Amino acid sequence: MNEMVRKTQAAATDTSLDPQDWNAFRALAHRMLDETIDGIANIRARPVWQPIPDDVRAAFKADVPREASDLADVYREFAEHVAPYATGNVHPGFMGWVHGGGTAVGMLAEMLAAGLNANLGGRDHMPIEVERQIVDWMRRLFAFPESASGIFVTGTSMANLMAVLVARTSALGTPARQYGIGNDGALLTAYTSRAAHGCVSRAMDIAGLGTDALRKIDVDTDHRIDVAALRAQIAVDREVGFKPFLVVASAGTVDIGAIDDLKAIAELCREEGIWFHVDGAFGALAILAPELAPVLGGIELADSIALDFHKWGQVPYDAGFLLVRDGEQHRQAFAQPAAYLSREARGLAAGAVWPCDLGPDLSRGFRALKTWFTLKTFGTDRLGAVIARSCALAKYLEARVLAEPRLELLAPVNLNIVCFRYRADDAVNREIVADVQESGIAAPSGTTLDGKFAIRAAIVNHRTDETDIDALVAAILDFGARRVGDGVIEIEAPPLAAQ
Numbered sequence: 051m052n053e054m055v056r057k058t059q060a061a062a063t064d065t066s067l068d069p070q071d072w073n074a075f076r077a078l079a080h081r082m083l084d085e086t087i088d089g090i091a092n093i094r095a096r097p098v099w100q101p102i103p104d105d106v107r108a109a110f111k112a113d114v115p116r117e118a119s120d121l122a123d124v125y126r127e128f129a130e131h132v133a134p135y136a137t138g139n140v141h142p143g144f145m146g147w148v149h150g151g152g153t154a155v156g157m158l159a160e161m162l163a164a165g166l167n168a169n170l171g172g173r174d175h176m177p178i179e180v181e182r183q184i185v186d187w188m189r190r191l192f193a194f195p196e197s198a199s200g201i202f203v204t205g206t207s208m209a210n211l212m213a214v215l216v217a218r219t220s221a222l223g224t225p226a227r228q229y230g231i232g233n234d235g236a237l238l239t240a241y242t243s244r245a246a247h248g249c250v251s252r253a254m255d256i257a258g259l260g261t262d263a264l265r266k267i268d269v270d271t272d273h274r275i276d277v278a279a280l281r282a283q284i285a286v287d288r289e290v291g292f293k294p295f296l297v298v299a300s301a302g303t304v305d306i307g308a309i310d311d312l313k314a315i316a317e318l319c320r321e322e323g324i325w326f327h328v329d330g331a332f333g334a335l336a337i338l339a340p341e342l343a344p345v346l347g348g349i350e351l352a353d354s355i356a357l358d359f360h361k362w363g364q365v366p367y368d369a370g371f372l373l374v375r376d377g378e379q380h381r382q383a384f385a386q387p388a389a390y391l392s393r394e395a396r397g398l399a400a401g402a403v404w405p406c407d408l409g410p411d412l413s414r415g416f417r418a419l420k421t422w423f424t425l426k427t428f429g430t431d432r433l434g435a436v437i438a439r440s441c442a443l444a445k446y447l448e449a450r451v452l453a454e455p456r457l458e459l460l461a462p463v464n465l466n467i468v469c470f471r472y473r474a475d476d477a478v479n480r481e482i483v484a485d486v487q488e489s490g491i492a493a494p495s496g497t498t499l500d501g502k503f504a505i506r507a508a509i510v511n512h513r514t515d516e517t518d519i520d521a522l523v524a525a526i527l528d529f530g531a532r533r534v535g536d537g538v539i540e541i542e543a544p545p546l547a548a549q
């Protein structure tokens with residue numbers, strides 16, 4: 051063998067990061083997989099969440115690890131210091147914010163995707179076809195035309211930002227991408243309700259349009275945007291020379307799950323020539339449940355829809371998604387020529403349009419695979435049944451609250467979110483939420499509705515059942531009574547399951 055080739059091969063063996071002993075690696079990998087599966091299968095034996103002990107937090111202020119460590123030791127550190135102190139949303143008692151529970155199937159798909167290490171920015175390979183398959187399924191579900199396009203993103207915050215950018219380019223034309231938004235851009239105004247998620251306002255900020263250009267319209271008693279007030283505000287703005295360009299409707303408001311009148315907004319936007327975007331972060335997937343789908347009537351008329359598979363879709367984090375009715379307008383907002391990304395008729399550089407033409411990311415992971423596995427393995431009917439069941443559980447919780455004199459319902463229950471409080475002041479209710487979280491029994495979150503602090507339970511996890519709702523109510527009543535009593539309480543967390 052030529053001396054140079056021999057030296058190069060020797061060096062390659064030294065620098066490769068592959069295991070020296072594949073058999074030992076395989077045995078450890080199987081143990082990791084077994085223990086992870088055990089962790090999910092036995093999730094009820096663990097506290098929902100537990101505070102991070104000081105020494106565990108301190109262990110993560112270590113120096114840069116210049117020397118190698120044994121994989122088994124690194125895994126032990128993960129198993130002892132990271133896994134027990136995760137958010138807890140795998141647990142059926144987790145009802146805070148709007149967190150999905152994930153599935154063991156999605157976990158496996160994540161592992162397979164990591165094995166492929168595919169980059170879905172572009173090029174001609176099957177992982178991109180998997181993403182295109184999901185785009186087509188979403189297009190069909192929401193009755194969008196064949197010319198629609200879609201793309202996976204981190205979450206709805208990003209999808210809403212991208213929708214603002216597509217609507218902005220549609221309003222100002224593509225020159226605005228070169229010259230900036232200019233005087234015309236300074237006159238653009240967008241509209242959403244007071245109940246919309248804060249990321250809509252942030253999107254206006256990041257898009258360079260400014261949060262003041264977002265008009266926050268009043269809501270009715272059911273937290274739905276007041277369409278007459280929306281119409282009036284658009285008229286006032288036009289009158290003084292602004293250029294209304296975008297309405298962001300909510301299909302499931304973050305606080306209470308209210309769904310705006312999508313049909314009426316679609317009609318208004320069509321009359322006014324305004325882009326109609328729907329923030330359907332969690333609510334849009336109610337389309338999978340036949341008994342709920344009618345409440346989304348009008349969503350099929352949207353110009354774009356943002357949604358998260360990682361919420362009600364039960365896909366592991368993260369798996370946000372943007373669907374745009376007019377794929378060409380979508381492409382015009384992001385596509386950019388670059389010599390090193392030239393598209394060819396054949397070979398690996400074929401297959402345009404590439405996902406990097408449809409969003410700000412060039413390198414992108416294979417989020418579509420865990421979504422594809424989830425949709426195919428369970429089928430959309432079963433996922434729809436999970437969604438309908440979480441709404442039924444919310445009704446069960448509402449009934450428990452209404453039947454309990456020490457509790458007070460604070461908002462109508464539209465979908466899967468229940469906002470209520472212990473009959474005491476805000477400070478006590480804030481303490482109760484933290485007490486329940488620290489007890490490990492359940493994890494509700496809090497919000498403020500009409501100036502009152504509310505305990506908020508969003509039922510998203512497919513594992514949640516009546517016993518979890520009962521445990522939440524019992525814990526709130528227990529901690530509430532103790533807080534209102536002497537104010538000094540000991541939180542007892544359930545013991546950790548044997549590792």
Ligand SMILES: Cc1ncc(COP(=O)(O)O)c(C=O)c1O
Nearest residue numbers: 148205206207247302303304331
């Ligand atoms: C209505 C709504 N919009 C947007 C978001 C933000 O979504 P993400 O956290 O995936 O960015 C959420 C999150 O809960 C939401 O409920």
